[in-house]
Amino acid sequence: MQLDTDSLILAIDTSCDDTSAAVIRNGRSVLSSIVYGQGEIHSLYGGVVPEAASRRHTEMIWPTVQLAMEKSNTEFSQLSAIAVCSGPGLIGCLIVGTSFAKALAYASNLPLIGVNHLEGHVCSVFLTHESVFPHISLVISGGHTSLYLVQSMGAYEEIGRTRDDAAGEAYDKVAKMLGLGYPGGPIIDNLAKTGDPKAVNFPRALIKGTLDFSFSGLKTSVRNYLLHNQNISTEDVCASFQAAVTDTIITKLLWAAETHGINTLSVSGGVAANEGLRQRLQTLKNMRVLLPPKEHCTDNAAMIGLVGDYYFKQGAVSDLTLNPKACLSITANCG
Structure with missing residues (x-):
């Protein structure tokens, strides 16, 4: 059964280290979007500590939801449904968000919709942007580097994925090698602006005959360069590393577009906020490139609300047996 009425969705995402809540009207109008980051905690360790992240979610989820409701001038009695990211992600973090959403849905007598984090991205x-189908979508983040053929909402085919490190993971590990801190992506992106992208000829792993990615060799190449060279320019290393990542991404996107005869591309996920990548994507000729604003690239509940609204109006809701899953393909049923 498909619903055509107006909708007001409270969405929640605790898939990794950001506690996020948003209120979305009719799937597109973002009335509020609150993201509480934990960078000050995890920067001490050079990466996300799952136990610390889940404990902080427990502390912050209710204040974050309250603020989202206040900013949107919405009462719980006005809501149509509650959408929550139920995977993939860090299981301890997902449990916090899913358990909270289930309790709130039960107490408020509201429908519950489990949403796939990858579909949200x-x-x-x-x-x-207006919906465009079909298109090629790249989700690129600290945990994922995957290419999808998107036929419509709810209809996705994975056509490429990383065989080892995700691109965002490679950024963080290279930043750690250089002693730059966490999260590494924004730091490398900023330093790359004043570096020479041709200073170091780092490899581009293109893996012939497939749309899959590989970044472990690039990461190892950076490590070997740092071990065997003195008087290193950090800016040049950052620019050269970023050029290698960007070249690989652009090449694979164009291969996918040519293979499937599609000239519309979308790039989302945390690494989609990278300025160097965004600039390269915007220079592609004969291609329509859809990029979210930076605040919608990293994990956020607004994207969960958009997808949740779609399934709510399709009548595809979850029940209180909804359990989060750390590993979940984009085609898996969250309900």
């Missing part, structure tokens, strides 16, 4: 571009 794919559809995040539709918060600011």
Whole structure:
């Protein structure tokens, strides 16, 4: 059964180290979007500590939801449903968000919708762009580097994925090698602006005959360069590393577009906020490139609300047996 009425969705995402809540009207109008980051905690360790992240979610989820409701001038009695990211992600973190959403849905007598985190990223571009089908979507973040053929909302085919490190993971590990701190992506992106992208000829792992990615060799190449060279320019290393990542991404996107005869591309996920990558994507000729604004690239509940609204109006809701899953493909049923 498909619903055509107006909707007001409270969305929650605790998939990694950001506690996020948003209120979305009719799937596209973002009335509020609150993201509480934990960078000050995890920067001490050079990466996300799952136990610390889940404990902080427990502390912050209710204040974050309250603030989202206040900013949107919404009462719980006005809500149509509650959407929550139920995977993939860090299982301890997912448990916090899913358990909270289930309790709130039960107490408020509201429908519950479990949303796939990957589907949220794919559809995040539709918060600011009109829906375009079919298109090629790249989700690129600290945990994922995957290519999808998107036929419509709810219809996705994975056509490429990383065989080892995700691109965002490679950024963080290279930043750690250089002693730059965490999160590494924004730091490397900033330093790359004043470096020479041709200073070091780092490899581009293109893996012939497949749309899969590989970044472990690039990461190892950076390590070997740092071990065997003195008087290193950090800016040049950052620029050369970023050029290698960006070249690989652009090449694979164009291969996918040519293979499937599609000239519309979308790129989402945390690494989609990278300025160097965004600039390269915007220079592509004969291609329509959909990019979310930076605040919708990293984990956020607004994208969960968009997808949740779609399934709510399709009548595809979850029940209180909804359990989070750390590993979940984009085609898996969250309900």
